[in-house]
Amino acid sequence: MTAIPAFVSYEFADCKELCLSLAAQSGRRVMLVPPLFDEMNRMRKMLVDVMRSLEAHEIASFLPNLPGTNESLRPLEQTMLSDWQKALEACAQQHQISHIASFRGGALAVAEMKTANHWIFSPVKGATILRTMMRTKVAADREAGLNIGLAELAARAKTGPLELAGNIIGSDLFTQLNAAEIPSMDNQRIVRLKSDNKPGDVQIPGTALWLRAEPDDDLDMSAAIAQDIAAWIGQ
């Protein structure tokens, strides 16, 4: 029978944060770092499908909540990118993680774990994520008769929290994300979609689920991702 993913937790800053895990008895243990904000929701089913496929490869997987997101008790408004980085280091340590697979903006949240083994799917810099979110706010404001452009929104973010696509983003998170470039690490494998023209170590078939209007899955892509992670981890 196929195992069912179960919630475990990790401790960070006196809070217990939830972490979905599967096949936790294996010695090969990968932490899947989700994309940020809406992209996380749109890709969650795909990520859990990756976990199921990894189990078939006898690899244990952990999908942590970032503090301030999902069921976390911590307010997002009081959370910075550096908190996510510290939290994921704590999670990796507490669950004896051997390898890290990060997706999209999730790569920014493990960028300080320089000596770890990184598998990175379609990384994106923080400013790009913020730009998309600011654009949705600009569009919504326009419908409400307000004319506030991207530059003005970015200026406002420096002085106080900004609500972007339903997320209350504090000044520190905005500033840190805006400056966060795609990390370059010693042991990394950059994975891109075949439809992507940006540089990478390998291309896999699939679709950019983070662009979809609604959450969706792509079982072939999840299987290809798990296959590539398994080959990268090795025996």
Next chain:
Amino acid sequence: MQNKVELTPEAAVRAVMRDILGLSEEQVAEFTAETELFGALPELDSMAVAGLLTELEDRLDIMIDDDEVDGELFETFGNLVAFAEMKVTE
């Protein structure tokens, strides 16, 4: 590592539309200049449009200003391709 491959503006717009709408390559190949977008495709809401603009910026190495974006731009596939072609020559 493989280097970045140059995309034509039309190919980039087609690829992004395919990703947003979840279409097959064959389906999106049928898009013509007259294919209607905003209003005709319910998936293309303001969130999707925001993602589309950022993704085009990223894939074509362009910057799109707020005041360049209006309803007309998303009326048809042809309008969007023409806009992308104009931006890459700027």
